[in-house]
Amino acid sequence: MAIWDFVKDAGKSVFGKAEAATPKPAETTAAPAAPAQDADTTRKVEALKAELRALKLDKDDVHLTLKGDTVKLESRGADRETLEKLVLAIGNIEGIAKVEADLPKDAGEAPVFHEVKKGETLSAIAKAYLGDANKYNAIFEANRPMLSDPDKIYPGQTLRIPKSA
Incomplete structure (x- = not known):
């Protein structure tokens, strides 16, 4: 477990x-x-x-x-x-x-999760994990329905990072 x-x-x-x-x-x-x-x-x-x-x-x-x-x-x-x-x-x-x-x-392999830090955006997280800031929507979609808007993330929130976009 x-x-x-x-x-x-x-x-x-x-x-x-x-x-x-x-x-x-x-x-x-x-x-x-x-x-x-x-x-x-x-x-x-x-x-x-x-x-x-x-x-x-x-x-x-x-x-x-x-x-x-x-x-x-x-x-x-x-x-x-x-x-x-x-x-x-x-x-x-x-x-x-x-x-x-x-x-x-x-x-x-184990899933990739990311804890949001103060000031981070989905674009910055996409650049770090997926190599392209424009792939932020892939992270947004991977976290639906928990996320209702790509601009509404908060420090301490954990996000699922897709394997590829």
Whole structure:
């Protein structure tokens, strides 16, 4: 199983405020703390699944397990490109630091991901990886539907770099 690291404090906010899952003092009961943690984890997994649905990456065979700030991603039917997009869609969510997933057996070499630095553009990233700044659209297309506009990238975001353009 491969593990990809992400910037935990960067990305799309889908979990809402922490207070939303924490009972107010007046609502506190004598119940053990573990079920509340399970409820919060369940809420977060449902938020992750909702994000995948919004991106149209929700396949019936996608299973997510959340432990702290690490998500284990399992999918039997996903091809390599879809699996890489699933990893990025989950990893580019605020609060997620690591994503674990198995690439298909015939996957070959590891995928190339790039963490966006302050001031970078898709053109600069394309020049560095693909040798031509004008190939920025290949990176944009490789990251759809997570990217809606080639000018809307942010520091800490992780992008998938296609093998060729």
